[in-house]
Amino acid sequence: MRHVIAKITKGARAGGALRYDFGPGNRDEHKEPRFIAGNVAGTRQQVARLIDHHARQRSDIKKPIWRCSLSLPDEDGVLKDEVFAEIAEKYVARMGFAGCPWVAVRHGDDHIHLTVCRIDWNGKVVSDWQDFDRSRPVVRALEAEYGLTNAEERSNRVAPQVGGTELAAAARRGVALPEREQLRLIIWEARDAAAGRGQEAFEAELATRGVEFRANVAKTGKMSGYAFSLPGWVDAEGQQIWVRASNVAKDLSWTKLEPVLKPPTGHVEAPVQQPQAAISEPSQVAEEIPALNHPYALATGPELAEQHRAATRAVATRTQRLVAEQQTEARLTDIAAGTSPGAAALALADRRDRLEAAVQYLAVAEQHRAQAEAQLTQARAASRVAEQAEAMARRPDLVLRLARTSQAQQQGLAAAGREHAAQAEERARAEQAAQNTATAAAQAAAPGVRDPLDALAQLNEQWSPLLTQAHRQDEAQARARLAEHRPVVQAARSGLVQARQAVSAIEAEAARRRQLTPDQARAEEAIRARTPRTDHQAAALGERTVASVPQQQARPRQDVSRGSGPGLGIG
Incomplete structure (x- = not known):
């Protein structure tokens, strides 16, 4: 899956921008720089001179050069030049710069640079007002159109992005995944494993996974968070590198981590079951193996193996659910904080995008109409020439x-005139067809709008208060949804913890059985064969409750000679 990231800057000259694009880059990352799209042709120097010369006609505009990089992350593969060119052309058009001099340069697999002069070909200044806000819905629409991943859901909403410096340093050390990303994944796993078990359990999980940590405690004794590192992660001077929790992932800050780790009210940790002593007689097993009281003790070997597979699948399913719910929570948090647009703001931006597209389509339709009229004028003139030549051909030889x-x-002139008229009429029909297509596209872009140009002008006049109102509406709705969604996240997290605990319990039972001698295994199987299961045990094994079936059908007697110690099929 892919997503597009747009980064916008402004400048005074195109020459410097293109010199950078065609240069080595900050870390020699520019490979095979080339133009892939635009409406200015020539070499790098020729294009730069033309754009800068064009920009100088409006000396009152201090920064006429509008720059934007459109990038994909390295792990998402490589787009063809033709596809990136299409994306660039549509992005430039939807940002309102289609009538301006512009070029797109590609000098690597993962991104392109757009250089646009905001002075259009007619000498009019194209506004860059709120271009950052306008860019987001345009990028989101292009992502949907080309099957790319929504960047809002992957970017630094949940975890700060690893920058180029860290990526380069990791590459020099020969590390496939930068240390901060390693920490993020490991600590998330430790947090989920320690959920509801307290701070000490979390630190034990970190230590088990090889993460070094420092608790930041204020002089008042109040815990304020953690700093994390990995063994051997040092800077150029050999000093160990420590990263604050919030810089590893936003949801690892102490204000968000503490509620996850805090045990539920009234919670008491269950004592760890220890392997039982050697026992031979069934009566002695019944009296001295309390392990047979937990839900998995009465399962046969095949049943226990199947329960392990089911519990493992449950962990995978609940992990996916938790990740999805956390992503929804992060998205709502951003909208509530005003750092990400919600449905109302996106709808408003989409309306303006559609009106701008309709206006552009109508402008294209007008161009085709003018061309069609010009061709018809030529056809009429050629027809008159043909008629005059035919009349002259009928005159006396004298x-x-x-x-x-x-x-x-005269006959040849008449034939040429008729042919030219026919060709002009054919070109006129093609222009009229193109005009109709552009008009239909304008109607599709803004259905029901009689005058898109007037509607766009009115929308732009009222844009600031309308956008503020939309953001407030989005923030209020997001806060309400966030309050409703947080219990859902907590329930998903608790469900994952329970699933993991089930896996651990099954594996502990399997490990206990592997310690049994054949006699002990046969003795336990004899007890399993005659011991009715409680409702809780039957439910854990996926059966009907004992009370709902006759005693002799609650569980068939097993062949005790097989035993159930080794060979349970669990790792």
Whole structure:
């Protein structure tokens, strides 16, 4: 999956921008720089001179050069030049710069640079007002159009992005995944494993996974968070590198981590079950193996293996659910904080995008109409020439000689005029068809709008208060949804913890059975064969409760000679 990231800057000259694009880059990352799209042709120097010369006609504009990089993350593969060119053309058009001089440069697999002069070909300044806000819905629409991943859901909403410096340093050390990303994944796993078990359990999980940590405690004794590192992660001077929790992932800050780790009210940790002593007689097993009281003790070997597979699948499913719910929570948090647009703001931006597209389509339709009219004018003129030549060809030979022409010449002129008229009429019909297509596209872009240009002008006049109102509406709705969604996240997290605990319990039971001698295994199987299961045990094994079936059908007697120690099928 892919997503697009747009980064916008402003400048005074195109020459410096293109010199950078065609240069080595900050870390020699520019490879095979080339133009892939635009409406200015020539070499790098020629393009730069033309754009800068064009920009100088409006000396009152201090920063006429509008720059934007459109990038994909390295792990998402490589787009073809043709696809990136299409994306660039549509992005430039939807940002309102289609009538301006512009070029797109690609000098690597993962991104392109757009250089646009905001002075259009007619000398009019194209506004860059709120271009950052306008860019987001345009990028989101292009992502949907080309099957790319929504960047809002992957970017630094949940975890700060690893920058180029860290990526380069990791590459020099030969590390496939930068240390901060390693920490993020490991600590998330430790947090989920320690959820509801307290701070000490979390630190034990960190230590088990090889994460070094420092608790930041204020002089008042109040815990304020953690700093994390990995063994051997040092800077150029050999000093160990420590990263604050919030810089590893936003949801690892102490204000968000503490509620996850805090045990539920009234919670008491269950004591760890220890392997039982050697026992031979069934009566002694019944009296001295309290392990048979937990839900998995009465399962046969095949049943226990199947329960392990089911519990493992449950962990995977609940992990996916938790991740999805956390992403929703992060998105709502951003909208509530005003750092990400919500449905109302996106709808408002989409309306303006559609109106701008309709206006552009109508401008194209007008161009085709003018071309069609010009072709029809040519056709009429050629027809008049043909008619005059035909009339001249019918004149007496004396008149033709005096006019220094001949009947054959006039007939040839008439034929050429008719052919030219026919060609012009054909071109006019093609232009009229293109006009109709552009008009239909304008109607599709803004259905029901009689005058898109007037509607766009009115929307732009009221844009600031309308956008503020939309953001407030989005923030209020997001806060309400966030309050409703947080219990859902907590329930998903608790469900994952329970699933993991089930896996651990099954594996502990399997490990206990592997310690049994054959006699002990047969003794336990004898007890399993005659011991009715409680409702809780039956439910854990996926059966009907004992009370709902006759005693002899609650569980068939097993062949005790097989035992259930080794060979349970669990790792």
